[in-house]
Amino acid sequence: DAGVIQSPRHEVTEMGQEVTLRCKPISGHDYLFWYRQTMMRGLELLIYFNNNVPIDDSGMPEDRFSAKMPNASFSTLKIQPSEPRDSAVYFCATGGGINEQFFGPGTRLTVL
Amino acid sequence: DAKTTQPPSMDCAEGRAANLPCNHSTISGNEYVYWYRQIHSQGPQYIIHGLKNNETNEMASLIITEDRKSSTLILPHATLRDTAVYYCIVRDMFSGGYNKLIFGAGTRLAVHP
Helix, strand or coil: CCCCEEECCEEEECCCCCEEEEEECCCCCCEEEEEEEECCCEEEEEEEEECCEEEECCCCCCCCEEEEEEECCEEEEEECCCCHHHCEEEEEEEECCCCCCEECCCEEEEEC | CCCCECCCEEEEECCCCEEEEEECCCCCCCEEEEEEEECCCCCCEEEEEECCCCEECCCCEEEECCCCCEEEEEECCCCHHHCEEEEEEEEECCCCCCCCCCCCCCEEEEEEC
């Protein structure tokens, strides 16, 4: 298994632009999580899905952020419009049971 | 979820055991202790978890005190590749949203030659 796949690995954009981050979960995993990591705030859970349904989005910072999971093989995190304070590493993680979550390599986002 | 307290940083000599402590004095009966680590520029990696018994796997051992208010992660023979931030997390496995992990600041372990 290739593990959790995230794309792009690096994204540099200008303030105001739309940014879309993508995640392909491990096949068979029912849960999908989006995290954000910054030096100031550490690793934060933004939203998670169970069987493609959003369960808890209380960590989504504001309406500029949205996440979708149209099917079991794909999820997106969209920021529109992006701001410099959104610069961070965004991780996608998936889990198939109660024991562990598998994290992807992350997308490093820089908003100028 | 209960909060955990970890030292911000620790050092360990290569080949020696690394013992990483975690305090979780308010842990409840349904909460498990999980350990993850994050090597620089990578996503966090699961290490081990336990409820009240000591656990061991190919990566580490987890020792939980009898009152469950603290635990220790043991890397028996640390290598340079074990240099990472180690996160201790307590998680209620039986409440709604049971798969949520709440990461704290962790312990930055530096393994030196």
